[in-house]
């Protein structure tokens with residue numbers, strides 16, 4: 001008689017919403033948590049800094065939790081760790097950069113926790129309690145991003161995390177197509193796949209395409225250049241560093257959170273900082289406008305961010321001026337378009353030249369429809385669960401799965 005494991009999948013966040021990704025995989029009694037993200041507050045959430053998943057279920061079942069596995073170092077996948085590890089001091093697993101960023105989060109918030117941190121190499125099979133866990137390299141917008149495969153007696157559960165299939169990644173680390181195909185050939189019980197880009201047709205262009213656009217803007221700019229992006233958009237920041245060095249400009253990193261992330265990335269060997277490129281964020285006024293680049297967050301137009309404060313003539317950027325070039329290198333979170341629009345209007349009124357998403361200064365880190373189909377065709381799951389997206393994206397992703405006719409059954413939460 002063959003005794004199979006009983007596998008349950010319990011989503012605690014990231015379904016029907018973008019952010020606070022957290023999924024629990026239950027095999028028999030044991031629980032394994034995948035990702036531990038926060039969500040950025042929407043514009044009606046006044047006075048709220050961050051939204052985290054409801055962990056009542058975890059607290060009630062804490063004796064059965066074996067650990068937390070992280071897919072990559074973005075806020076919406078690791079941002080809730082300080083809150084959760086304070087209550088549940090669990091072992092945390094991930095690739096080296098992801099773990100270093102997770103540890104940095106706890107340090108920044110001065111959280112005391114007995115949680116332990118463990119780095120895993122892609123393809124290495126780790127035993128975490130009764131779970132056999134494997135990370136598989138996938139491309140995204142930050143290095144060291146992975147999918148998670150949980151091998152059980154009932155079959156493999158495959159969780160993609162955020163991904164795209166970039167054929168020319170900035171760091172040369174391709175998605176592990178061979179391992180994906182191998183797992184698919186062996187048979188995967190369930191695929192949980194990123195739906196963020198499910199509304200976009202075709203393939204997502206390579207992150208490298210941003211380089212040419214940045215280069216063109218740098219060539220035309222006569223004054224200061226201000227670039228805003230996520231603190232963890234490491235490939236974008238890396239490309240900005242290279243273009244700035246080519247145009248002999250200095251970079252001041254105005255945002256404290258970005259400085260902290262970049263320090264970790266550099267220490268871990270994931271960021272190439274050309275010698276003499278960075279200058280003290282308090283000293284950038286010493287350089288002429290045409291020799292300086294200011295790098296900051298505030299791409300979402302948050303009222304207190306460096307970018308928006310700059311439009312009010314307040315904060316480190318000081319006021320914008322005619323001749324400034326502002327590159328908003330990210331896509332707005334749902335619900336934030338109005339704030340961003342207001343910031344762009346204010347910048348334009350002050351005489352700045354503004355480039356945003358429509359000027360190709362941002363490329364998504366998420367797979368479009370053809371890549372999502374490719375993932376389904378490679379993994380060939382028995383069951384399919386679209387995750388990480390607003391409900392309409394999950395529905396569309398389910399439709400794509402029906403088109404490729406791979407899964408026996410599709411579950412929409």
Ligand SMILES: [Zn+2]
Pocket residue numbers: 072074077140162365
């Ligand atoms: Zn991500």
